[in-house]
Structures are given as C-alpha cells and as structure tokens.
Amino acid sequence: MTKDRLMAYTFVALAILAVVTAVIWWPITQNGWSLGLTLLINCAIAVLTSVVLDALLAVVMKEKGPINTLSASVFGMIVALSYSLGMPAMAMTEVLPLVAPEAFAYVAIISSVGLIIFKKLQGLLGRKYVNPAAAAKLIVFLPLLHTVLIPSDHISYIPTLAAPLNYDGLTSFASYVQSCFANPSLLMEGSINLPPSPSDVFWTLLVNKYHGWPGGASSIAVIIIGLCLFIVARRYIKWRITLSYLVATAVMSLIMTGVYGGDAVLRLAFHLFLGSSIFLAFFMATDPATTPLTHRGQLIFGVGLAVLTVLIQLIFGVGLAVLTVLIQTYMNFLGGSILALVIMNLASPMLDKIGLPQPTETKVEKKLPKAKTFEAVKAYPCMRCGVCITACSQNLSPILIKEAYDRNNIEAVKALRADLCNGCGNCTFVCPARIDVRNSILRAKGALRAVKS
C-alpha cells in the first residue's frame, strides 16, 4: 500500500458517495438550483481550489518531494461533503448559506482556509493537530454566530434533546425529524404523513435525508461504501475509531433514554444516522494525521468523540427555551460533532502514549502484507498511520523513535529502546509514505551507542 493508492481509494469512495447523494437530491430545487447539481458544483469547487492552492504553496514553500494532488483532492471532497446543504421545510427564511449560489463561495473559502492554515501551515509544526476540514469550517462560520442571535431561520421550533423523544403529535420529535430531513417537495404537497410512523422516520434517517451534510444524506450508502474502503485498506485505516464511536454513541443514547425517557430506538437512530454523525464516523474521525497512533488510543478517541458529541448536543438542548433554539440552530448547522472532533484531535498527542507495545529483546514474527515487487515509488512525509508500530518485530515504536531522533532528543530515543532494533526492515516495508524508517532507527541506535561510549 502506498499513500497515493490509499488516497486514490478514499477519493473514489467519496466520489461514489457524492454521486449517490446528487442523484437522490437532483429533483429538489431550491433558490432555482437543483440541490444535486449544487452538490456536484461544490465538489468541483472544493477539489479544484484545494489542488491548485496545494500545488502553488508547494512551489512557494519550496517543498521537496511529490505534490500531494490526491491528498488535496480527498480534503476538497471532505469539505464539500461536510458542508450543510438544503433548506428544511420548517425553515422560514434562509439566514445561513444552505443553498446555491452563496454555498459555492463558502465552500471555496473553507477549502482555502483549510488548505492554507490547517494543512500547510499546521504541517510546519511537525504534525497536524486538528482535522483541517473540521477546523476550517468552525473558523469560517464563527462570524455567522450573530445570525443566530436574530434568527429568521428555523423559527418554527426545534425540540430539545433533553426530553423524551417520541412520535405523538405534530410537535413531536419524530415530526421534527420529518420536517427537517424528509423530501421538502413532498412535505409542501402534504403527501408525507405528519406525525410520521416509525418506519417513515427510519426510512428518512437511514436511506435519504434532504438536508444537512451531503456526505451523510444516505446513511446506508455511507455504511456500505465505508465498509468496502475499510476492507480494502484494513491495515491502514483507523477503523477502530469508527467502531468505538458507533458503539459509544449507541450506549450514550441508551443512557439518555434512561434519563429522559421516550422511545429508545428513535433516539438511537437519530444519534447514529444523523448525516454529520455517520459521515464523520467513517470519513473524518479516521483521518490518520490527527488521530492517535496506537490501537488503544484510537478506541479511547472514538469513545471520547461519541461522548462529547452527544454531550454537546445535550448541553445546547438544556437551558432557556429561546437560547436552546438559537444555539441548536447554529450547532446543528455546524454539526456538534465537528467541535467534538477538534477537541479530541487536540487530545491525540496525549492518547499516542497510551497502549504503546512493550519493547522486547526477543524477536516477534509479525504478519506482513503481501507484496509482489519493490517498485520505485515517491516518498511523502509521515501520515501517522501507526502501521510501523504494529509491524515492528521488537515491539518498538519506530515512528516515535524517528521523531525523537529528528528532534535530537537522545533521552527519548533511549527511553523508546532504539537499542533493541534488529534492522529487520518491517517498518520500512509497511510504510505507505515510503519512508526509510529502518534507516532512521538504525541511525538513532548509532547515536545512542556513540553517546554511551
């Protein structure tokens, strides 16, 4: 596996998801624009902006190595697929830029901010601390905070999550879900049942939502496409984060049902299949650069992300009724999970220390991926996939040793037991960025020996 191939697989998965949503949304027209067409234009704008800026900055910053075209394209697709589109039927007047043509400008701005500040400049710090697409969206929409203080959008009602969720009546949570996410044309015609039945709500949440993150419009499509990607690139994708996130979200929603009462399955389906939740679980929370290296760290990351996401939604659901509506409008637009993701990203350097394998003096046979031949391939900066740690035959943490050695921190090199390296080369063999990790570790070992003598 190479980084290019991993990025190519991810790009294809995201492109299929974009096409699925565009087809579902195509007949819906808002502001004179087909919603499906708006999404495809957004994808084109975000990908082009990211690729062109990335290439330009690589020249300006005199970067060595190949240009990250595929990585920039994946970033652009994530920006477009996590940009909320579509006005729910209950919105009275549009305030937030949910439809074309304003959406085009905002997608271009988020792509530019994300690429320049959170991909390139953040990369100069030696590692990326926050997910570029999530952080850029938070920053770009901060100036729009004032619009929720004088809202003309979503003024009909937004039910709080800090209450029983049920199906009874036009003001029930189930009716809210349908008013917000069901086909707006059919809602206007009155051909959608209100209050809805459980199967109506499940169909909306699981199969097609017409408002919110386009990447999560069809939860079932995200699950199928995401699982295919995970199977193809299983060693390199941090699927443990997705798994622990989904399990912890389910547990949190059951706890909330225990506290507030109401229909447990309705709450479970809402938390799991909200577009921002399901898309983030499969395609944003697994970003290798901003998530923990170790398996245990990844499990904790997923659980923390789920707990924070549900708590953020809950915190904004408690308090003054007016404040509830205002803040929920804003947070639902951003997706509370984005804030939770950035917080957990910042905790990743700490989680990297949890669950590191214990170095051993006895060589351990590791199962390595099959490879036909060694090809001449391009080397990229480390993408922090953590696979060299899993593959090391002495249970060392090669990437951490390399980072310590690059910083000239011989004490850390010693503590990480670089002296045990046997030069087997497993770490270099599995590295998708094609870094000669073994060589770095052997040099670190040599430096350690020189200090001792």
Ligand code: SF4
């Ligand atoms: S060469 Fe790499 S994988 Fe092999 S023992 Fe050294 S650090 Fe571990």
Ligand code: SF4
């Ligand atoms: S050095 Fe290790 S963590 Fe970095 S890309 Fe290579 S295998 Fe992944």
